[in-house]
Amino acid sequence: MRFLLDDEQAAFARSLDGLLTASDTPSTIRAWSTGNHAPGLALWARLAEAGVFALAIPEPYEGLGPLPVELTVAFVELGRHAVPGPLVETVAAAALLSRLAELGDASFAKRLLPGLASGESTATLAMADGGPYALDADAATVTLVVSAAAAPGAELRIAAGHGVARASADPARRLSVPADAGEVLAAGPHVDAAAAYATDVARLVTAAQALGVGLALLDRTVAYVKQRTQFGTAIGSFQAVKHRLADTLIGLEFARPLLYGAALSMAPADIAAAKVTAGEAAYAAARTALQLHGAVGYTDELDLSLWLRKARPLRDAWGTPAQCRARVLGV
Numbered sequence: 001m002r003f004l005l006d007d008e009q010a011a012f013a014r015s016l017d018g019l020l021t022a023s024d025t026p027s028t029i030r031a032w033s034t035g036n037h038a039p040g041l042a043l044w045a046r047l048a049e050a051g052v053f054a055l056a057i058p059e060p061y062e063g064l065g066p067l068p069v070e071l072t073v074a075f076v077e078l079g080r081h082a083v084p085g086p087l088v089e090t091v092a093a094a095a096l097l098s099r100l101a102e103l104g105d106a107s108f109a110k111r112l113l114p115g116l117a118s119g120e121s122t123a124t125l126a127m128a129d130g131g132p133y134a135l136d137a138d139a140a141t142v143t144l145v146v147s148a149a150a151a152p153g154a155e156l157r158i159a160a161g162h163g164v165a166r167a168s169a170d171p172a173r174r175l176s177v178p179a180d181a182g183e184v185l186a187a188g189p190h191v192d193a194a195a196a197y198a199t200d201v202a203r204l205v206t207a208a209q210a211l212g213v214g215l216a217l218l219d220r221t222v223a224y225v226k227q228r229t230q231f232g233t234a235i236g237s238f239q240a241v242k243h244r245l246a247d248t249l250i251g252l253e254f255a256r257p258l259l260y261g262a263a264l265s266m267a268p269a270d271i272a273a274a275k276v277t278a279g280e281a282a283y284a285a286a287r288t289a290l291q292l293h294g295a296v297g298y299t300d301e302l303d304l305s306l307w308l309r310k311a312r313p314l315r316d317a318w319g320t321p322a323q324c325r326a327r328v329l330g331v
Helices: 007-021 025-033 038-049 068-080 087-102 107-118 189-227 239-265 268-298 304-316 321-329
Strands: 123-127 142-148 154-159 182-188
Touching: 007 038, 007 068, 025 038, 025 304, 068 087, 068 189, 068 239, 087 107, 087 123, 087 142, 087 189, 123 189, 154 189, 182 189, 189 239, 189 268, 189 304, 239 268, 268 304, 268 321
Parallel strands: 123 142
Antiparallel strands: 142 154, 154 182
């Protein structure tokens, strides 16, 4: 099946690409990785003004959505430009609070969602089955934690602080352990249902982010092999190089319709299929980029490294390939 963006969606993607191209994201990423959040939060405000976060939030809470296809379009561009920050987690937190409101508990949606839509606040989200860490809690306004409770059903709380931020495989993905104490917002089976929905939304936009990273890696590698020469000719003319790049392109283009198909259906199995396919394609693009760039690809000074280091964490975030395959198979 072939999915094409309409004119408005395509224009939205171009506008985000233009905004991010003019924003010097490599320097923003490097600053973020050192704990300097000012450039990243300034970029966050511009993205919010463009309506990116409002796409995940229903209109009664000052949002524009939920519009999963447009949100997917946005996150492909965010991945293409490797924008740092708890982007996925903010959208997942919005999905969690929105679904809780639909299930009858709207007080916290009214309190928190307008700020997320406008960009005045940021959020990160840690799930009980996703490990002990929250992404970029040191930069987030609010850290939400879904954890198992003594009573039937999960518990949702706002963590009262967090531990020291730790570096991960991607230096721009800073991990902290949320504090055990904090305000309890809700508990019970409806939290489980809302958390499951939030996980699906997080998987979808993570898949979009991964696809964008893979596309950027491919574009940069194609440009490089046209310039690098061996034996007096560009290495891009060698058949082995062409075949490797073609395989990478096929993987990414195969992921694209699965991604947009999942955004249309929002079926958990479709989302899991898109997540595993986009994640594996992005990781393959990273391996291709590293091989064809040679030794220079290992250097931190090269901007390529900012994308290379995102591919593996995004592949595993919000559902490893094994977990997503099991979801597709209904295991």
